[in-house]
Amino acid sequence: MSKSVDFQREIRRWLEQNCPGGARGVGQIPFGSRSIELEPEVRLWLERMADRGWTVPTWAKKYGGAGLSNDEYKTLINELKRINARTPLTGRGVNYIGPTILEFGTEDQKTRWLPQIARGDGGWAMGYSEPGAGSDLASLTTRAVKNGDHYIINGRKIWTSDAMDCDYIFVLVRTSPDKPRHEGISMMLVDMSQPGVRVSPIKLISGESPFCETLFEDAIVCADDVIGGLDRGWTVGKRLLQFERSTHAGINISGSQGGRTESSKLPALIRKYVGVTDGQLTDASIRTRLARHEMDTHAQQITQRRVIAELHSHAPGFTSSAVKLTNADNVQDGDELLIAAMGNQGLRWADENSEEQVVAGTKRWLYQKSLTIAGGTREVQLNIIAKRVLGLPD
């Protein structure tokens, strides 16, 4: 029997015996936060998968992974899908900063940080945007000043998602204000459980509060925790953005799968709201829009494969911008379509007589508007595609 068949059988047996019922189907997925309580079976699944190195299957064993080859990794993903298992761990640790440390970190940084990230010990926030620096990120002003064996950080980051539940934050800070602006930036890893880091939630139109403002007031960071070298943060930070955009595009480096159940549920939901006559959706315009949406979804999935192939060679490229944008457009189009099919019901908000699913659909429609802003706006992605993919002049 071939080695790959043996491998598949071993994985299948192990997963069937070790994936608890509470970690299958839709449900809680950890992102490492120490302050969010995990359901017992979700915690058990995380611990078991981390013990095998399968929260980050392709990372080397010494960094908390399993050292799987690309083919073995695909086998594992297929077997997880087969039993409808949720990913044991997601978030900015395994998906953004982990791969960045893997690529740019020193051996000491990799040994100190990666096994902890692979175990899901600590949730990570992202400190890029500032009140005066969003698309034009290089204008950031948060300062880090060397003081012996550490840096002292002062400044303000905004839109830091999930920061109130995070334990660490990776930040882009200005370390050499006299250099040209792209050359004086560094990336640092900051422990958020110190008095110098203050987090305040920002409330959104959807009624939720996943965003924060994060203030640094003489926050301290160890000089060993500058990733990729002093003043090299622009290069490091851009690469991290490519990892982020791949994740926004629905591709999870840590190997998670699923999560896009909404799009697969769409045709059934639309049938429910619009009705069916002679086997066809009753409303002809919705029917046409749904057919177009389904074709776009299929095209999107094919484009995703290209980015997955890039990720397997450990170098997410500029196609991550294209697939991030088309994914956002596709998700927003699906939400618009659902709201159109729901008619008046689609505009209900907090009506106590409304079905929970109806209100959830409306909130989701509003929240997903952020997909063409988060991780770089639509216009910024189009600029990157024009310059880096199509080679058009500035």
Ligand SMILES: Cc1cc2nc3c(=O)[nH]c(=O)nc-3n(C[C@H](O)[C@H](O)[C@H](O)COP(=O)(O)OP(=O)(O)OC[C@H]3O[C@@H](n4cnc5c(N)ncnc54)[C@H](O)[C@@H]3O)c2cc1C
């Ligand atoms: C859901 C969500 C989560 C986020 N999470 C985080 C996070 O965790 N950490 C973090 O650091 N940030 C986060 N952000 C912030 C996000 O990265 C910024 O909102 C984004 O980069 C845009 O910056 P801005 O809001 O300052 O808008 P601006 O940069 O002020 O842009 C305003 C408008 O001008 C357009 N524009 C700007 N420059 C150009 C140009 N050169 N060409 C054409 N048009 C242009 C933009 O496209 C946009 O329409 C998040 C945002 C959202 C919506």
